Amino acid sequence: MTTLTLSALCQQLLVGLSKATILFIVSSGLSLVLGVLRIPNIFHGSLYMIGAFMAYTVAVAVGGSAGFWVALVAAPVGVAAVSFVIERVLLSRLYEREHLMLLLFTFSVALVLGDLVKMVWGADYRSLSPPALFQGAFDVFGFPFPRYNLFLLGVGPLVAAGLWRLTDRTTIGQIAKAAAVDREMVGAVGINVSWVFAWVFIIGCFLAGLGGALVAPMQNITQGMDHSIIIEAFLIVIIGGLGNIWGALLGAVIFGLTDAVGILVWPQFAIVFPYVAVVTVLLFRPTGLLKSTW
């Protein structure tokens, strides 16, 4: 009996980790925008939803196994394009405003985007099957573990490594980090801060779109998926430390694992477990586990 529960636990933890991958990708984008631009971006969740719907449309239009791979590139790029327009037309006028105003403004954008999605894709839910390569399941301790989740477990570290390279090893990453600390000074040495912000914002939103495209084969693509992800992403960013990419990784793992354990221990209240974990972390480390850039 114990071996059975142990293997069930292992399987559930693996599923939790692969969910954490999606959460990490989405919340790292949010954290990047929060850390550098200081914008609590509520419509990050809407971009995730748009990414999922776009991935569906592209995958169906292209068809076959190639469809998924095309969608995996096209959807985040499409989302990045949408975010580019929003940033240049609207947000770039508001950088000097107070956080509360920015929060309400991005919420307004989220309301508009939510209805736009309803207009374009309708109120029905969609579902997408994983590419042929990742259909079916492996056998892990006698339990089936979907191949697609294994693929996600590989994607997570890849994105983390890419983000680390981007922020630590490239000029724009260095400039963005400097701008996060003192944007006047960066402007004073002759760098166009406005465009640095635009690039950081686009990269952050690209990650939201990527998260949406990756989650598309795992669950139904529906209206309202923006509401749940954005709260989760915010909590992950908060417990990790605002603006800290590794904090987002740590937070996502905590969130994914507590959720997985919750499903195993008390399915009815599984949804409560990650929130309890978040509150516990914040009680002892009010500004997050890792160092915040704020």
Place this chain on the structure above:
Amino acid sequence: MTKKSILRHPPLYIALAFILLLCLPLMLSRFYLYLLALIFVTGLLATSLNLVLGFGGMYQFHHAVFYGVGAYAFALMLTESGLPAWNAYLAAPIVAGIVGLIMGLICIRLSKLYFGMLQISLGSLVWAIIFRWYSFTGGDDGIHGCYVNGIDSTTNIYYFTLVTVGVCLFIMHRIVRSPFGRVFQAIRDNPERSAAVGVNVMAHQLVGLVIAAVFAGFAGALFVTVEGSAFPDLLFWTLSLEILIMCLLGGWFTFLGPMLGAAIILSLRTVVGIYTEYWTMVLGIVMMLLILFLPEGILGYIGKRREGPVAAERTEP
């Protein structure tokens, strides 16, 4: 200082408006009375939020929690306990106040954005529990059929909400003008200086938060009275942002601004709802324009025009 003319006497206008509202059931249809009752309730909720947001300068991001908790406390007392209805009206603000106290004790040490974020996470926890606890709260179905004996016709509900909301607004106005309210606003304007002259900043903020939660809880009870049901959406985070929008729209340095904001948004929703199902898009666009061009709200803008450039300097809390 010049002598105030009788025409510039605010209580006079408020008394006239109240008498007008008392006469309205004679000429309006049931639908409009229902809409007005809903506006009073939502306006009370927004005003209670503004107590901590506008007058306290605290980032109360998840105020709807207290509204929802009050609504559930009321609905459960009414349907499960078998006690007279006034017990339920008493229970709603008390339970909301207790939840406010607990959340306040946890959040109060943090500043600004962190305060708001921790509040959202705690609020989401409360939401998740209510959403899942089928045997007690009815889960995502909510609780239906909560009708109060004696307050059952639309006209009765209208009068009941008008009078109770009026009393609540009066009490809140007295609180804002009280010594406590003055200190509360001083903390908003300069917390360090307030602490330096011996004010216990956190204690004042905690008391303010509990007061706001109590009124929000009572607004929740009134909502159930009007609507006859309680459901988890009442404490979902999107509602919190919507009432923040109401405060912003009306003007959050003014006492009646949030009430005006609630009236505009609920009326707009009713009118827009006739023509299109995309109400939230209209709301979003209105909000974006407001933040871009009129960040101090309608009443704040009018006040600024009247008072001149001195008031104009203080545009954000």
